[in-house]
Amino acid sequence: MAVTLKDVALRAGVSRSAVSRTFTDGASVSARTREAVERVAAELGYAPSALASALSTGRTKLIGLVSSNFHNPIFLEIFDLFTRGLQDRGLRPLLVNLSGETDPQASVRMLRQYSVDGVIVASSTLPPSFARAFKDAGLPVVHSFGRRTTKPETHVVGIDNVECGRMAARTLLARDYRTIAFLGGPESASSTQDRLTGFREGAGPLVVPSIFAASYSFEAGRAAMQTLLSWGPPAQAYFCGDDVLSIGAISALRDAGHDVPTDVGVIGLNDMEIAGWANIDLTTIHQPVADIIAASIELVVSTVTAPDCLPEARLFSCHIVERGTLRPLP
């Protein structure tokens, strides 16, 4: 059925090794042989089997891309960048959708079966132990959008969430908001806790009761804000743990008759594409997604070649993107 190395060798009148060698660069083949093989290969439409080659070389050029959040539009941007970045390096993404699963074992098993060269865990909500499980199974792993710890167990690429919290606080204070609150993502996620820590650190006594949304989704953000409003009048401004939460929160505020930004200010985090849509126009903290992904890919690739390098944390700095959901500086 499929044309194999043997077919090409036979037809070109050379050995199988010769054919193999013309398709692996750095191997020693004469120009004459190469030319003959390439001609026959083209004639026959030969494409070397990545599987067979993987079997002997031990490299599949497959990278497991593990993710659980398929309801936050930022992840579409993340998938786009990851798939493109991997493809550009001749690697292929094997997608794993956790869909609620929190035990890494099934994914570990599956990715080991396919002998992926490395794994990228893209999630800000999974605990470090999740990525750790891949490392324990002998797979190079990078936790993207993960949290820096004092002693990282795996490679981590992300942002300094504490600093983001501080930055949000500073930004709100500079605009004379006097009561401010945090509307965070899932409480159990360490990124949420870090953001809150930084926020409290930066705003001190001005922080009024905060809340945690059940997930990073519009509905969760909206519901959280509705709960806040049921407790009493809103704070003067909110720092939301994510853009999609912000959009949900704003929707609840406006429905309750509070104008944004006139009555209440909102600042998000991520700067996803939608945040820039003219009808959303969200002021937010830009997370350098492209940099994080480029670094993640680079890190996983380098770990494949040098598996024993020490776990490394790479953090990128964020910046404010001014749009229309905070009142102007005084």
Place this chain on the structure above:
Amino acid sequence: MAVTLKDVALRAGVSRSAVSRTFTDGASVSARTREAVERVAAELGYAPSALASALSTGRTKLIGLVSSNFHNPIFLEIFDLFTRGLQDRGLRPLLVNLSGETDPQASVRMLRQYSVDGVIVASSTLPPSFARAFKDAGLPVVHSFGRRTTKPETHVVGIDNVECGRMAARTLLARDYRTIAFLGGPESASSTQDRLTGFREGAGPLVVPSIFAASYSFEAGRAAMQTLLSWGPPAQAYFCGDDVLSIGAISALRDAGHDVPTDVGVIGLNDMEIAGWANIDLTTIHQPVADIIAASIELVVSTVTAPDCLPEARLFSCHIVERGTLRPLP
């Protein structure tokens, strides 16, 4: 390094075949042997190599998932459903990001190299010839969100775009809109043409000049509407070829001082998650994405086992989801 079938066989005191057979169901192994093998396998943490097995069986359980639109949030839902649906059947999605590429050859090559069992092309903008290229290369293929043709060359799963156009027209006419227009997706896509055809068929002389957006994106929808507005006063209502285009169009309308739905009505197509967000609240034609994807997976799986079945077109019917961007029925 990795523990192989041989290691398990040695340790369990049986032949390699015995081990292999305990892991392939339907094979003949005694309870005693199976038990011994399973115990040793668990001890050693053995996981059979999918690659090696693929090499002999000819099945990788890999499905190529080819897509080009990473800027329309509906695709996040699509990826979620595809990856989950495939995983549930023990298949793995190998993601291919076309990112602008329109020549299928590179993807065909790559997916053949990895010996994927089948390919799903998920796109409403790629021509039938794209999916065709995979078929010509001997790969089972399904074109999801594709267009039905009188004589389909590959399996196609999608909706009846002409009927959607008619449905949009009927809906607008029923609300007494007297001048209506189409704001479509890329002009070259046959789905766009079909929608326009149906729309014209349903609305006849009421259709005023229409326009095609450059892509399925917010900015493209907004820009297209701005162009329309520069030509003169808006139509009474618009049928947009996609939700994200609708949202862009509405944003342009509102910025120009036209209230939606009081002054101008808008109806979209897709019913993506965002369309239901309270601050968007878009009336739209629901495309049964989940059904389309389930059918696509089923079709590609059945084609893998019976490669010679005739190309089939499965179309699902759509329905209107009433929200807040059209005026109520008189």
Place this chain on the structure above:
DNA sequence: TGATTCGTTGCAACCGGTTGCAAAGTCCGG
């Protein structure tokens, strides 16, 4: 007890490549 049947097992070849090694071929200077 001997013949027959059936389930279990191991051998060995195969899937489609890669690669160390040694033989063969090429090119050079002397």
Place this chain on the structure above:
DNA sequence: CCGGACTTTGCAACCGGTTGCAACGAATCA
């Protein structure tokens, strides 16, 4: 024209499983 150095080539073993075939043992039946 010869010896040495370097390049090209094929052989054969290997990567980690699968599977047809024949041998084996146990159970069944006469």
